[in-house]
Amino acid sequence: MSSFQSSRFAGLTAYVPGEQPRDRRYIKLNTNESPYPPSESVLRAAAEAAKGLNLYCDPTALGLRMAAAEVYGVTPEMVLPVNGSDEILNFAFMAFCDRGTPVAYPETSYGFYPVLADLHGIIKREIPLKNDFSVDFHDYLGLGCTVVIANPNAPTGIALGLDEVERIVAANPGNVVVIDEAYVDFGAESAISLTKKYENLLVTRTFSKSHSLAGARLGFGIGDKGLIADLTAIKDSTNPYNVNAMTQAAGIAAFKDNGYYMENCRRVARTREDTAESLRALGFEATPSKANFLFVRHPEISGGELYEKLRGKGILVRHFSKESIAGYNRITVGAPEEMEALIRATRDILSGAGGNSNAKK
Numbered sequence: 001m002s003s004f005q006s007s008r009f010a011g012l013t014a015y016v017p018g019e020q021p022r023d024r025r026y027i028k029l030n031t032n033e034s035p036y037p038p039s040e041s042v043l044r045a046a047a048e049a050a051k052g053l054n055l056y057c058d059p060t061a062l063g064l065r066m067a068a069a070e071v072y073g074v075t076p077e078m079v080l081p082v083n084g085s086d087e088i089l090n091f092a093f094m095a096f097c098d099r100g101t102p103v104a105y106p107e108t109s110y111g112f113y114p115v116l117a118d119l120h121g122i123i124k125r126e127i128p129l130k131n132d133f134s135v136d137f138h139d140y141l142g143l144g145c146t147v148v149i150a151n152p153n154a155p156t157g158i159a160l161g162l163d164e165v166e167r168i169v170a171a172n173p174g175n176v177v178v179i180d181e182a183y184v185d186f187g188a189e190s191a192i193s194l195t196k197k198y199e200n201l202l203v204t205r206t207f208s209k210s211h212s213l214a215g216a217r218l219g220f221g222i223g224d225k226g227l228i229a230d231l232t233a234i235k236d237s238t239n240p241y242n243v244n245a246m247t248q249a250a251g252i253a254a255f256k257d258n259g260y261y262m263e264n265c266r267r268v269a270r271t272r273e274d275t276a277e278s279l280r281a282l283g284f285e286a287t288p289s290k291a292n293f294l295f296v297r298h299p300e301i302s303g304g305e306l307y308e309k310l311r312g313k314g315i316l317v318r319h320f321s322k323e324s325i326a327g328y329n330r331i332t333v334g335a336p337e338e339m340e341a342l343i344r345a346t347r348d349i350l351s352g353a354g355g356n357s358n359a360k361k
């Protein structure tokens with residue numbers, strides 16, 4: 001920190017993304033990317049768009065909004081494309097929270113929520129999960145706060161049903177409810193259909209996990225056109241060209257290939273179930289995840305130790321130091337071969353630690 005820093009940001013604690021190390025090749029199971037490549041037509045569309053990079057891109061991203069509207073069953077006025085869904089979350093905190101309107105979210109959830117609240121000086125209401133790590137929708141009825149819920153939640157992977165989401169939205173008519181659907185395509189129910197019925201619901205999506213475009217930075221806000229107008233005003237006041245030309249073209253092509261990506265999501269979901277079964281056979285407990293990751297704990301090895309030992313074997317997983325979940329690791333579901341390597345390495349670690357007699361038989 002320099003002596004020039006604005007006093008507004010003196011106490012800022014920045015978000016720390018999962019590591020993207022370049023020192024060696026790892027099996028990367030730490031940041032929930034897709035193990036499958038973008039489709040051919042996405043690569044072609046991005047390369048074609050690159051030829052026009054001397055010109056600014058469309059600041060309204062109209063083609064992309066039309067493609068999104070068609071796939072999601074809404075109108076283009078109900079869609080705002082963004083530079084990764086972290087950007088729409090930032091806009092939503094700016095647009096819908098202030099001194100008189102705190103933000104409420106589950107105490108164990110996506111680590112960006114408290115960072116954004118602090119960045120904008122918004123009061124936080126962190127609501128504990130139930131003992132089984134699920135969100136109790138009763139805790140979010142009529143709060144008088146902006147509500148933000150990741151569904152499925154991170155890092156637990158546990159999802160609310162659509163009826164529970166609707167209860168929350170309907171019980172907060174004077175406040176915006178943001179449902180962060182970063183992982184919904186891996187097996188949970190989307191609330192997008194409700195955006196036509198409720199003017200206080202904002203659904204956020206990302207192409208980072210389900211559509212193999214983490215590096216392109218593409219996300220969406222979907223909601224009533226009033227909410228989208230508010231968010232667009234903030235976008236146009238900070239970065240009118242927020243989604244670059246190559247990413248706009250890649251996104252349109254990805255929507256045209258939506259079937260390919262949905263099939264990949266189903267493959268990941270099958271691999272998730274197979275991996276959960278193998279890990280349980282090694283003595284792990286796993287939450288019932290509907291996302292592209294597993295959240296697991298072993299009674300005989302700490303989360304931190306397992307993380308370090310896997311790293312030593314070239315496998316990266318995510319460990320959070322937050323006390324209530326420090327026993328756990330979040331493991332991204334990769335390709336089947338990657339998960340087989342994970343199981344082999346884990347079995348070796350557990351038997352080396354004398355931790356699992358089954359592994360030796």
Ligand SMILES: *Cc1c(COP(=O)(O)O)cnc(C)c1O
Nearest residue numbers: 084085086110150182206208219
């Ligand atoms: C990954 C993630 C995001 C952000 O993804 P972007 O790469 O910024 O689109 C948002 N919310 C949750 C819960 C996530 O896990």
